[in-house]
Amino acid sequence: MLRIKNGRVIDPASGTDAQLDVWLQGDRIAKVGPANSAPEPEPKAANGSPSEESFDASGMIVAPGFIDLHCHLREPGGEPSETIETGTRAAARGGFTAVCPMPNTRPVNDNASVTRSIVERAAAAGSTRVWPIGAASQGSRGEGLAEIAAMQKAGIVAVSDDGRPIATAKLLRQVMDYCRALDLPVIDHCEDSSLFAGSVMREGRQSVRLGLRGMPAATESIAVGRDVQIAELTGCQLHIAHLSATASLELVRAAKKRGLRVSCEVTPHHFTLSDVDVVYDTRFKMNPPLASTEDRAALVAGLADGTVDAIATDHAPHEAASKDVEFDRAPFGVTGFETALGLALELVHAGQLSLRRMIELFTTGPARVLGCERRIAAGEPGDLTIFSTEHSWTFRAQESASKSRNTPFDGRAFRGAPMATVVAGRMIYRREA
């Protein structure tokens, strides 16, 4: 039995916000209640050691286990930059209890055997849960459908061709028709290829100043418009990955108003930075690129008002040698597991987001997209994220559990941090003092 005591339990699903203890037994939550209401203790273990472990969460928040809807674990095929083991360990340090890796591995996760191998590697790593996202098309090449039903049996929770957009409206329609029947959400990396071609950042004053090729916001929103209409046509559930532009946000808002099953996620780097922060430093190069300051403000407002459903990291590790080149040539992507909570808390401390809303964005929001639940109640899966809103620390890329160091937040001081992460009743991460 694991007892989390003296913490402030905030459970959006039930509206709970109180000082309560949580007992976990096996892989489930056994009880949530006041300190003096302990459930029946387990029989002592055979060697006489007490079978109750406890964690003192005084001054900390106890939330349902965080879910990251969008990340890249690189295995199979990209092991020099990250493996399932190192990635999930970094995720655990970030407070995540479940992560959804995108299929752009080598080979692409477009069939059941790759899906199974990912699930097995994750089980062996024994860290966060890993719920893979399968490819929408074979090899994500945008031609024929991938073996979606078989992958679903093997454990995928959604489909996407992330890394790229789902190539054509016609293919998207076929994928959506198919996935509606399977009750799987389709996640799209929204991008118009012709407007994107050759771009390395957002088009604007900074791109002109730096002499770097930029893409306009319409690159994303044109594709969002397309996807929303196909979703409406097919009745399939659509989730927009890493949304970055005001125009895209308004399309999602309008779709929700019309009752369509459309959701979206925003990354911490998009709600923290903007294109004026870009310099000739490849740690600031990702896709979609950092957007305008106006977009950033709109995203923060969208996080608060519910238009945005989830915060997702799009953790994209790249080994140093590949990023240590001229800006034009560097691959897109930044890591993000370990800084996500700290950056989200910056919005909370600035009064732009309530603590409860922030927790929703990491828990019930992503859960709803995946069609599951996230709550702290007896019988629920034993996943908890325990964090402090006050603990001061500085993030150093060198000390990250990820194999990669490509983050724009190296050296950033944070107020608030993940303190412990519990998955299936087991504490897989605990911050050292």
Place this chain on the structure above:
Amino acid sequence: MPERLRHLLGIEGLTAEQILFVLDEAKPFQEFQRHPLKKLATLRGKTVALAFFEASTRTRISFATAASRLGADSMNLQAESSSLKKGESLLDTVRTLDAMKPDCIVMRHSSSGAADFVARNLDIPVVNAGDGTHEHPSQGLLDALTIRDRRGTIENLKITIVGDILHSRVARSNIHLLGKFGCQFTLCGPSMWVPKELECLGPPVHRVDRIEEALDGADATIVLRVQQERLHEPSLPLDEYIQLYQLTPERLRGARPDMLVLHPGPMIRGLEIDPAVADGPQSCVLEQVTNGLAVRMALLFQLIGSKPESEDAKGTAHAAD
């Protein structure tokens, strides 16, 4: 005395004083080009590495000649024979050059920010001879010197730039430099090559569509060439460009008779500029080339002419007399 330059990566980061210092220092080197014997021993024993990852004839020869006339040797890396084609990274290529201990590296590259990237990774001074569409600082300096010599000043002038400004590192360097001296800019070209964000570079900029309007009242016009190698998108048909934007003698008549015509070169006579204009009295193109040599000599002298931190002068108080 303005702060001494350690690198020359761009004009944007220089102060007006630093710019004027280079222009003033170029003057003795302009005179030097008239000496019968054009060889100094000032930089004897120093080596200038010329790393041109993008094809260039005029700029490379200009820097090579500047080095040689100062007495330095050069190491020559050219794109065509470059190891980059064999897959070597930029960083490895420059590190290889650096291991042969040059005193500075002059580089041209097709990626914006490449000079900045190399400067962060090497200890020796880096001179940006053109990085992508970002800056071409020595061109900006030689253009300013040319205008100042002909016009007497670079302050508060009306400068027109015609052509593909979006992809022009020369235009950006010119705007940054002359903008620091109160100049105002009129930009003219096909609208997809003259984006409105150029108005946010700092100095007053306004965009016009018609070249006649752009030339009206200008003190100097800089004509850019059509860069077919830098376009990702389909290019404008050349006949359209000629019809709308070529600098012809007729169009010149609508401008002030003392308006200067500059071109960074190489010119395509009959495309962006009529041959009569290129060869006419208002054209400064040949002076630009001579001034380029003087400016580059002044730059190399400043960057590697002496150690960055030197002991006090030995023996005389009036050390620099």
Place this chain on the structure above:
Amino acid sequence: MRVVEKRQLMSATEIERTLQRLAHEVVEKSGGTQNLALIGVRRRGVPLAHRIAKAMQTIDGTEVPVGTLDITLYRDDLSKVAAHPVVHSSEIPFGVDDKDLIVVDDVLYTGRTIRAAMNGLFDLGRPSRVRLLVLIDRGHRELPIEASFVGRHVQTGDMEIVEVRLTDVDREERVMLVERVE
């Protein structure tokens, strides 16, 4: 670098008298002023050269042309001078070929400045003769260079510096012996 003034070597009047005497010497030893030209070494050699030319005009009636020479590019010790060497223009408004040149400088010390000046002159052409005129010769030569016309010889130590101050440049007129203090 700090310096401490030790004593005055020449007053303004003494400088003027010495320049007059030097001008006479030049005219006498050159057999007149035809084909003569003075080259003042920047900085303080320049006003000295102009003054000597003026004195020579009073003596002889003819105008001896004066050029100025900046030797920065010809120094062999660029790394030892101020961290930020500045090149200035040289102005020699006459051809150097076949001219009888007198290089004028304020202090002759190691001889390296004069060597640099000669390198600069020979880049411009081939003078028929080059002689040196200095206000002060303070010894400690490091090269085989001697002045034909010397205002005053002064014995100095290594830590001492001879400062020639001229109103044209320094707002006072005298020659001081100063000492470097660490």
